[in-house]
Amino acid sequence: MTPQSSFMVLAPVAPAREAELRRLLAGMNQAPGRVDPRNALVPFAQFDTLHVARFLILDDKTLDDGQVYGLPRPAYPLYLAFLGEVDGQTDAFLEELARRVPDGLRTIFACCEGFAADGDLAGWMKRHSVPSAADYVNWRGRTVRQVREEAALHEALQRHAQSRLGAFNGAQPRAIHEAFRRFVQEETSAGRLSLSQEEATPLRARIGNLANLLGMPVVLLVTSPLFLLALLRARALERADPVLCHRVDQAHSDELALLEDHDVSNQFSAMGTVKPGLVRRWLVKYVLWVIAYGARHLFTRGRLARVRSIHFARWVYLDDRQRIAFFSNYDGSLESYMDDFINKVGFGLNVVFSNGIGYPRTNWLVLDGCADERSFKEYLRRHQLPTQVWYKAYPGLTAADLERNARIRRGLESSSMSDREIRQWVALI
Numbered sequence: 489m490t491p492q493s494s495f496m497v498l499a500p501v502a503p504a505r506e507a508e509l510r511r512l513l514a515g516m517n518q519a520p521g522r523v524d525p526r527n528a529l530v531p532f533a534q535f536d537t538l539h540v541a542r543f544l545i546l547d548d549k550t551l552d553d554g555q556v557y558g559l560p561r562p563a564y565p566l567y568l569a570f571l572g573e574v575d576g577q578t579d580a581f582l583e584e585l586a587r588r589v590p591d592g593l594r595t596i597f598a599c600c601e602g603f604a605a606d607g608d609l610a611g612w613m614k615r616h617s618v619p620s621a622a623d624y625v626n627w628r629g630r631t632v633r634q635v636r637e638e639a640a641l642h643e644a645l646q647r648h649a650q651s652r653l654g655a656f657n658g659a660q661p662r663a664i665h666e667a668f669r670r671f672v673q674e675e676t677s678a679g680r681l682s683l684s685q686e687e688a689t690p691l692r693a694r695i696g697n698l699a700n701l702l703g704m705p706v707v708l709l710v711t712s713p714l715f716l717l718a719l720l721r722a723r724a725l726e727r728a729d730p731v732l733c734h735r736v737d738q739a740h741s742d743e744l745a746l747l748e749d750h751d752v753s754n755q756f757s758a759m760g761t762v763k764p765g766l767v768r769r770w771l772v773k774y775v776l777w778v779i780a781y782g783a784r785h786l787f788t789r790g791r792l793a794r795v796r797s798i799h800f801a802r803w804v805y806l807d808d809r810q811r812i813a814f815f816s817n818y819d820g821s822l823e824s825y826m827d828d829f830i831n832k833v834g835f836g837l838n839v840v841f842s843n844g845i846g847y848p849r850t851n852w853l854v855l856d857g858c859a860d861e862r863s864f865k866e867y868l869r870r871h872q873l874p875t876q877v878w879y880k881a882y883p884g885l886t887a888a889d890l891e892r893n894a895r896i897r898r899g900l901e902s903s904s905m906s907d908r909e910i911r912q913w914v915a916l917i
Contacts, residue, residue, distance in 0.1 A: 489629030489686055491693045492539070494802055495578045498618045499600035500565035501545065509568065509599035513543050513876040521747035523879045529592030530585075532879040537581065539632055540755075540800055540817045541572030543596070543877040548759055548811070549740070550871055553845045556730040557764050564807055568600055570613075571815060572879075573800045575631045579614060586610035621773075621812070622780035624801040628788040629686070630890065632881050637682050638893035639885060641672070644681055645896065645917050661910040665899070668917075672900055683897065697784070704781045708774075715774045721767045723852055729763065732846030733863035736870050743874055752819055752886050753799065755878040758871040759806070759813040760844040769809060771853070772843040776803055779840070790891050794832040797825065799880075799887055803840070812844070819886040826865055834858045844871075892916055 501509060514520075516527040525533035532541055546567040555561070574581045585593060586609040593613075597603045603612065648671050649656065656664055675681040748754050762768055783792070792798055801816035818825045829837050838857035842850040848864050850857040858864040882890075899905065899913035 489689050490575045490631050491689065492573055492575055492625045492628060492800075493578045493581075494571065494573050494620055494623050494800070495582060496569060496571035496618045496620070496802075496804060497582075497613045497616050498546075498567050498569050498806075499597065499603065499616045501568050502599055502601045503566070505599040506545075506566065509545070509596070510876070512596055512599070513545075516543070516877045521750045521878070523877055525879060529595060530589050531592075532881075534588065535574075535581075535584070537575040537632055538879075539573045539575070539881050541570075541877075541879045542755060542757070542815070542875050543568070543570050544757055544873060544875045545569075546759060546806075546813065546873065548761075548873075550732075550760060550846070553732055554761055554764070556732065556845070559764060562761075562807075562810070564811070565601075567806075568596075569813075570596075571802075573625070573817075575633075578617070582613045582617075583610045586613065618804055618806070620780075620802040621776040621805050622783060622803045624779075624783040624787065624792055624798060626799050626887050627790050627890065627894075629689075630894070633684055634686075634894075635882050635885070635890055637684060638890070638897050639882065641681060641683065641900075642893045642896055642917070644675060645672075649917055661914045662907065664914055665905075665910050669900055700781070701785055704777070708777060708781070711774065714770065718767045718770045718774070719853065722771055725763075725765075725767065726842070726850055726853070729849060730846065731849055731863065732870075733848055733860075733867045734870075736866055741869060744869070744872055747874055747878075749821060751880065751883045753880055753883075754818055754820070754822065754825070755875045756816045756818060756822070756825070757813070757873040757875045758815075758868065759811055759873060760841075760846075760871045761811050762809065762843055763845050768843045772812065772840065773809070775839050775843075779803070779836075790887065792833070793836060795828050796887055796891075797828060817880065819888070823865075826868060830858050830861060830864065837864075841867075846870075 512529065516523060516529055518524045523532070525531065532538055546569055548564065551561050551564065590609055593609060594603075594605055597609075597612070598605055645668060648668070652667070656667075659667075672681060672683075676683060762772060787793065790796055792801070797819040799817040799819070801814070801818075804813045804815070805811075806813055834857070835854040838850045838855070839853050841847050842853055842857050847867060848857050848860045896913070896916050899909075899916070905913065
């Protein structure tokens with residue numbers, strides 16, 4: 489299989505060029521929240537291994553929240569972030585970007601401090617790359633090419649079924665299955681459909697996965713006593729932790745809403761400050777280790793616990809781990825997305841986000857917290873950032889659509905399905 493990887497280029501914005509940068513990013517869209525996939529600066533549609541990408545300015549409006557702990561307002565720079573998920577290796581994709589769209593990238597990055605217009609673009613992006621603390625991929629190994637080919641397959645089968653309604657009426661499911669198989673064989677032979685075979689997993693990726701699979705549990709086991717001690721201390725701290733979940737400024741909410749619900753999928757970008765003290769920093773580090781391990785080895789086939797609507801997600805440390813940013817690509821509205829988490833994996837939300845300043849008060853890290861639905865949603869909206877540019881390679885397709893299309897293809901390629909399985913397969917079309 490082809491492994492997916494993520495990239496994130498992060499650089500401080502030159503204050504004198506912030507307005508220019510915002511104009512450039514706005515110019516990459518057809519309208520707010522609607523990217524032009526072939527825009528003049530970074531025509532994302534040219535890159536057939538790119539699943540999702542975004543440009544955004546990390547303008548944290550919650551920096552004053554630390555004052556509830558007696559902390560001064562930090563002087564963090566305004567950052568430009570360019571991030572995405574690709575098939576294959578990150579460095580190879582950054583090199584491809586620099587080779588194919590150098591002028592557009594140089595125009596954008598010229599608004600960042602320390603960028604040399606005549607310098608090594610790929611090298612600059614690599615030096616300014618920030619790794620993820622944890623990544624989630626809906627279906628590891630599913631490439632952009634596979635998504636597009638299987639979507640075309642489903643559409644072709646639907647058209648064929650509609651054209652043969654009379655012939656299929658009263659036919660047995662197995663006969664219908666055989667008719668569809670013959671149709672696809674004819675279409676692929678004629679070059680009207682393409683169903684590429686999965687590539688072998690690179691040796692380097694197999695070795696890395698095996699080392700992580702076997703090695704990380706040892707690390708988690710050895711460090712678990714520290715986690716338990718931190719948990720006991722956190723229980724004492726959380727009783728008095730300040731809660732900052734007041735109603736979101738309407739202008740901020742309206743700005744976010746303008747960028748949402750233009751497709752069946754949406755983007756989410758948020759950031760916040762970790763509560764002060766070694767205990768909280770250790771807890772969030774340990775929890776993200778666990779999440780990273782689970783997402784890499786356990787939740788690899790369409791579900792993060794019981795949540796099926798996420799395509800990609802990641803957690804990223806910023807500013808010497810004083811802050812954390814969270815980015816996701818999900819199906820449906822933000823309201824349904826939040827409800828999904830509250831109702832299905834609320835404990836997971838709590839154990840991560842309760843380490844952020846102002847989160848609704850938890851009980852032993854996993855209880856309460858987001859169960860206070862109104863407070864949680866206000867908290868999340870306060871920390872959400874406008875994403876100036878967001879691209880998805882397969883608009884109109886949800887994660888459930890991708891899984892259905894893959895099941896259709898597997899059913900076509902199978903010659904040993906039971907009658908019950910064939911009936912279920914026909915129902916997918």
